[in-house]
Amino acid sequence: QVQLQESGPGLVKPSETLSLTCTVSGGSISTYYWSWIRQPPGKGLEWIGYIYYSGSTNYNPSLKSRVTISLDTSKTQFSLKLSSVTAADTAVYYCARRVATAPKDYYFDYWGLGTLVTVSS
């Protein structure tokens, strides 16, 4: 059974960099798109971006200038870095596995439990 687990600081100061890691167990990193999605308290979901197992990335333009997603295949982990954070970046951050197989199999099938990151001094 595939499992994803987010880890990282729950509190980040304004203007600093938010760093989270997602550890994947029970399955291979290959052929999937590994994504980060966030949800501000009481609000909806926002896709942040993905990294493909080959290392290619795609980011939400709304965050692109501040986001970096990287992959460590040897550890079956992928990471999120979000720089220059403000209170608006306070959210539950989820990592998720995305299937993207043409012509029609596109979906997030496994998610982590989520981790709340609060931006505050």
Next chain:
Amino acid sequence: AIQMTQSPSSLSASVGDRVTITCRASQAIRYDLGWYQQKPGKAPKLLIYAASSLQSGVPSRFSGSGSGTDFTLTISSLQPEDFATYYCLQDYDYPLTFGGGTKVEIK
């Protein structure tokens, strides 16, 4: 970015009711739409992908339909465990975008 408009934003229903949630895309997205269920404090769970394909293990009372710009999620007979928030997600173009959510509450 493609905008996804969900309606209603909330609804009250009773156990056994038939419930319909709609999602409209700001441009045609073929059938590249999924539906996710989220319960408080939990991660979203995939129900439907490709507009109408039922994810393995999801009860058959959930169904999806639509293509192009208009999509529907139907729960044929609402069960107690179905009270949750439902989100659509367009998977046609980047950035991937979610609808605003529909909260299904107990009447």
